[in-house]
Amino acid sequence: MALVLAWGGAGVAAASDHAALIGLYDEFRSLTQPAIKSGVPDYTPLAMERQLDALEALKARLEAIDDSRWPVSERADYMLVLAEMRGLEFQHRVLQPWKRDPAYYSVTNLGFGPKLHNAFDVPQLPIAAPAVVQLKASLEAAPAILAQARLNLTDPHRDLAMLAIIQKDVEINVFSRLAEQARLHHPELVQPALAAAEASREFRDWLKEIQADLPVYAGVGDANYDWYLKYVLLFPYSADEIRIIGQREHQRTTGWLAMEAHRNRNLERVEPVGSREAFDREREEADNELLAFLRDNQIVTVPDYLRHNPDEGPYILPSERDPARKGLFEPPLDLHFFFQAEFRDPRPLRAHNLPGHAFDHLEWMRDERPIRGKPRLFFVSGVRSEGWAFYLEELILQMGMLDGRPTGREIDYVLAAKRAARLEPELNMHANRWTYAQAKDALVKGTPRWMEADDAIAAFDIELYLRQPGYGIGYYMGKVELEKLLSERFMDQRDDFVLGRFHDEFRASGALPISLIRWEMTGRDDEVREMRQAPPIPQPRP
Structure with a gap:
């Protein structure tokens, strides 16, 4: 397919073929994953501000692509990429789970709804040596994740806090049981599991203290909801x-x-x-x-x-x-x-x-x-x-x-x-x-x-x-x-x-x-x- 050139907002010629769309999409997918520092995903305000800035630059490049002469199947791909980019924008401008939703900080992958990147599965013990190393690192990161969460959560809402309290009740029991099992199979996991349980307990108790004073409703609002349905x-x-x-x-x-x-x-x-x-x-x-x-x-x-x-x-x-x-x-x-x-x-x-x-x-x-x-x-x-x-x-x-x-x-x-x-x-x-x-x-x-x-x-x-x-x-x-x-x-x-x-x-x-x-x-x-x-x-x- 011949290349069609279109000018983006930055004044740089953009290749307008499907291969260019694929490359841009791969960049976007990498952007959606937060930086991980010592097992802790970075949802701090500065990190989220930088992610949004990078997203806006990618969207400008996407909008510079001229897909008008592509086959419908490729144009549908374009719309799919556009929809996901808008989804990340909606995360930043409306949902803001790292600021509003304490349940977002589920450190385990037990199935609770939307959650932070890098949530981990809790296996049945015993497990192989490489898996022990990985699980130990994940457990050791849990207290730091929840400590960062308390700083990030500048706009929590009451119902979302209530759901997080229920979630943490389960995680406390999961970590406590893991510690019991680890005594028999992997003693090096006992203290990290107990520390994760204690961090979850402290996070839960903090939510209980603040819950009554939080805003009652947690919805996105009628206008935002309709925008999300149509454009994401x-x-x-x-x-x-x-x-x-x-x-x-x-x-x-x-x-x-x-x-x-x-x-x-x-x-x-x-x-x-x-x-x-x-x-x-x-x-x-x-x-x-x-x-x-x-x-x-x-x-x-x-x-x-x-x-x-x-x-x-x-x-x-x-x-x-x-x-x-x-x-x-x-x-x-x-x-x-x-x-x-x-x-x-x-x-x-x-x-x-x-x-x-x-x-x-x-x-x-x-x-x-x-x-x-x-x-x-x-x-x-x-x-x-x-x-x-x-x-x-x-x-x-x-x-x-x-x-x-x-x-x-x-x-x-x-x-x-x-x-x-x-x-x-x-x-x-x-x-x-x-x-x-x-x-x-x-x-x-x-x-x-x-x-x-x-x-x-x-x-x-x-x-x-x-x-x-x-x-x-x-x-x-x-x-x-x-x-x-x-x-x-x-x-x-x-x-x-x-x-x-x-x-x-x-x-x-x-x-x-x-x-x-x-x-x-x-x-x-x-x-x-x-x-x-x-x-x-x-x-x-x-």
Whole structure:
């Protein structure tokens, strides 16, 4: 391809081909990682100021690239890079987790939402000698990380502090248990683990002291939220539109649940499985049946590498990694919402997780494209990922896989209603109308079955939606976007439409926002044109 020259803001000629975009993107990816000093990521004000300055220089170089004559696939790559750069800008100007969110300083990688770079896994001991050296260094850095955190957190908010307190309660127990295990296997880890536990305890106690005086609400505000949806997530609906769609979808799914429950009113209720052996057996059967259904009915191409994984096990929430908690299958069973569903009939949730998230991950691992093959930052492909996974739940219902499985059909509707019930809590938290507690209460009340006030899934969900805008609305609204694309392709092709081909083309685009996939598949750029030029962030924080 011939080079087209465009002049950037600095007055330097910029190469305007796809290779130049790839090089710029690699620079950007390096920029997103903070400097590490003795195991401590540098989130100090000066470091963050320098990162933002460097980001603005990279954005100027990106904007100097003229992609107008590129193929649509390469122009979609350009928009992907632009979206991630805007995501980092939004981190600096609005979210500012290093200043506002004490839970951001999770030194362990136990699964709690957004977290600092360099969070580490806590292994089961014993471990090999090189891993002992690495773990010892990570433990020794923990007190310094949390000491820096107290200096960086100049604008913490009450609900975020509350979530960090819960997080640190778990980390204290994890580090304490690690110290106990280390006495038997690796004595050199005992003191670093105890020091990490003590630092976590001091950080937690500091948060408890200041929590009551912190600002109540922690949302980004209506205007910032809409900016983030449109210009970072490249998502074509506003918060007001999401609210209307969500209310209607909640009514639709609960209405269909009422009909399904009436249809099944004389059937015996199915109880959850009560042992790990029964769980594993039911999941393997469901996985194999599901993949065979998709393959035999030519719904989507199922590659050989997509298969049941016997080592996957139940999904464990961060709070359930607390060693002080009893085991999942220890009686009496204490099942959160998703286990209530999966332990009765795993098919709806396995549709979400096996040809949904697992397929995405396995395919991404094989994606060698220099931009699309990278893991997405700032939730840029999150709506696509969650939308595809949730879409599959309803697909197996509509395509007949659950015919003859009345429990499975009811579960499918319960899951859909719960997904719809998530929208209002996220929208109202980020509009600063609801606190975390109010949002959690609304989610519990909007879920028609199996969710109580203390449900671990309700707590985990609302934490994610407060700390990562777009997460809670992504499931339902991603499905809405995908269904819109499905409708457009069917109406374009009519008798020539092939469902399996549609799904394969959709997946071939990779980890992209659906608006970009739509552009590639249909040539329609009406959504993307509006997303190309972004106004300034409406309400940047000081």
